[in-house]
Amino acid sequence: MPRVKNAVPSRKRKKKVLKYVKGYRGSRSRSFKRANEQVLKSLSYAYRDRRNRKRDFRRLWILRINAAVRESGLTYSQFISGLKKAEVGIDRKNLAHLSITDPAGFEHLVEMAKSRL
Numbered sequence: 001m002p003r004v005k006n007a008v009p010s011r012k013r014k015k016k017v018l019k020y021v022k023g024y025r026g027s028r029s030r031s032f033k034r035a036n037e038q039v040l041k042s043l044s045y046a047y048r049d050r051r052n053r054k055r056d057f058r059r060l061w062i063l064r065i066n067a068a069v070r071e072s073g074l075t076y077s078q079f080i081s082g083l084k085k086a087e088v089g090i091d092r093k094n095l096a097h098l099s100i101t102d103p104a105g106f107e108h109l110v111e112m113a114k115s116r117l
Contacts, residue, residue, distance in 0.1 A: 068099035082113025
């Protein structure tokens with residue numbers, strides 16, 4: 001039975017990994033072994049951080065809403081509770097955007113929330 005060396009597939013696999021790590025520093029961009037370790041780590045970070053990004057943005061929106069609402073004498077939790085009682089269905093992303101771009105409209109929402117508390 002002939003000996004199989006697997007040259008073409010292994011070279012293709014190595015080239016693919018080295019293409020991934022093109023901008024990395026040191027041996028991580030040149031040595032296949034180090035590059036492969038870094039690719040595996042990078043892909044796991046990317047997977048994790050795609051989920052964390054959603055948390056981070058929600059946290060940012062809440063901070064912005066809280067800062068805008070405190071100028072009107074309410075807390076974030078009171079504001080959200082008032083909006084729910086007023087049956088206003090605006091998500092936090094849009095509330096944060098509204099607080100920055102349209103302070104008058106946001107102030108109207110704050111007054112609605114205050115009246116329902």
